[in-house]
């Protein structure tokens with residue numbers, strides 16, 4: 417029996433620009449089941465990043481309900497939300513967002529520091545994760561000493577640091593050539609096979625093909641529900 421891990425219920429989000437409210441999401445409802453591999457697509461400005469940020473607790477909805485792994489996000493305090501993000505979600509972005517003064521190993525350890533993982537376990541886990549993404553021989557490299565694909569692998573290892581059940585990716589292959597992009601998507605697919613729930617945004621239909629379900633957004637609304 418499937419079980420929803422993310423429930424988005426009639427979410428609205430507007431941004432205030434001066435005195436004017438710019439609607440980014442206009443009543444989005446959807447359920448994502450545990451272990452699903454979901455791709456969000458839609459034109460630029462349709463609200464994809466906003467939806468990911470709201471689901472990820474990085475941005476607050478103006479209206480609506482949101483449940484992530486049984487917790488009602490809207491009712492959480494800032495601290496509780498930060499903890500939920502740390503435990504439940506890994507984030508991967510287009511521009512990797514690595515800390516440039518930290519080595520690959522230190523970047524992967526960073527979320528574990530926030531989660532109070534002991535120094536020894538941090539080192540151990542970070543090393544294993546970097547091996548897992550094929551970078552066992554690059555642990556002491558700084559981001560500037562790595563290729564784009566390698567930096568994104570570090571970002572994936574970092575997203576996995578606290579073993580979250582959900583992985584969220586915004587245009588994670590957008591800056592990579594297609595071969596490197598495919599390699600990243602194969603890695604993500606492997607994680608999904610092991611039970612991780614994946615929600616990612618892409619403009620590239622070839623990357624969308626990796627997903628089990630494609631959801632389309634247009635003007636802040638879902639287009640015809642979803643396509644399986």
Ligand SMILES: Nc1ncnc2c1ncn2[C@@H]1O[C@H](COP(=O)(O)OP(=O)(O)OP(=O)(O)O)[C@@H](O)[C@H]1O
Pocket residue numbers: 431432433438439440458459460461462463464465466467
């Ligand atoms: N911080 C913000 N302040 C004001 N308006 C914003 C802000 N973030 C997003 N918007 C507006 O909300 C709408 C949705 O933006 P969003 O970034 O979610 O689109 P997107 O689908 O991710 O687009 P892209 O494919 O270009 O990344 C757009 O009209 C955008 O201008």
Ligand SMILES: [Mg+2]
Pocket residue numbers: 464465466
């Ligand atoms: Mg976006």
